[in-house]
Amino acid sequence: MIVELSPAAERSWRLLAERAAAEADPRRRANLEVVARHVREEVRGDVPALMETLVAQPHYEVWGASGSAGPKGADEVRAFYEAAIEIGKNRLEFEISRIVVDQDTVVTEGVFRHAYTGELLARRGFATAVDVDLDAWYLVEYQALIVWPIDANGLIEGEQMYAGERPRIVSKLAPGESDHLGPPGRD
Structure with missing residues (x-):
């Protein structure tokens, strides 16, 4: 589902x-x-618009706290983003605090913020069912650095993400709070 951008997300x-x-x-x-x-x-x-920013066969790597290797090739990358959209992980804030750019690379560092359910936090090992209400939504954040290699045609070759920490719970979200995070229409 394609959504309009929230001013809060754009500011990030x-x-x-x-x-x-x-x-x-x-x-x-x-x-x-x-x-x-x-x-x-x-x-x-x-x-489709996101894939137009990428080379034909992008290569993603995820390093650090998440333990994921990252998708490789257009089909895996497309499936990766479609799965993120399904759970609303794409609707995020990326509060960038540092940028480094040269002729072939952009590097961004900052804090990612998402809305996750307690069930997702428990299932992925970021919390226990004792620590969270499985049916509630939580604001989570983590520090990360992304290296964006750019090819000679100006397309992104992939992402090399370095997660500095596991997602940490900031707060339980009240209904309507930070509604630009997570799936559209979340409770």
């Missing part, structure tokens, strides 16, 4: 947009713009 990657607007070098500006477009389309849930 404001630094990326500001950096692109201020970049004088055309190649570095284009690199920043393709990453910004990728993030925007991910949060909107527009998989």
Whole structure:
């Protein structure tokens, strides 16, 4: 489901947009713009538009606390994003605090925020059923760094994500609170 962007979500990657607007070098500006477009389309849930920001056979790696290797190739990457959309993980905040850019790479560092159910937190080992209400929604966050390699045609070759920590619970969400996170229409 493609959704309109929440102002709260858009503010979270404001630094990326500001950096692109201020970049004088055309190649570095284009690199920043393709990453910004990728993030925007991910949060909107527009998989075809998101895939247009990527090379034909992207390669993802996830390092650190999550233990996942990441999807490889267009079919796996598409399925990865479709699964994220199914549970609302794509509707996120990525509060970027640092950006490094050169002719071939963009690096973004910041805090990811999601809305997860207590059941999901318990099933994935981020909490126990004793610690959370399985039917409630929780605001979770984690520090991460993403390396975005860019090919000669200006497309993203994949993502190399370094998760600095496991998702940690910030708070239990009240109905309507942070409704731009998680699946559309969540309780």
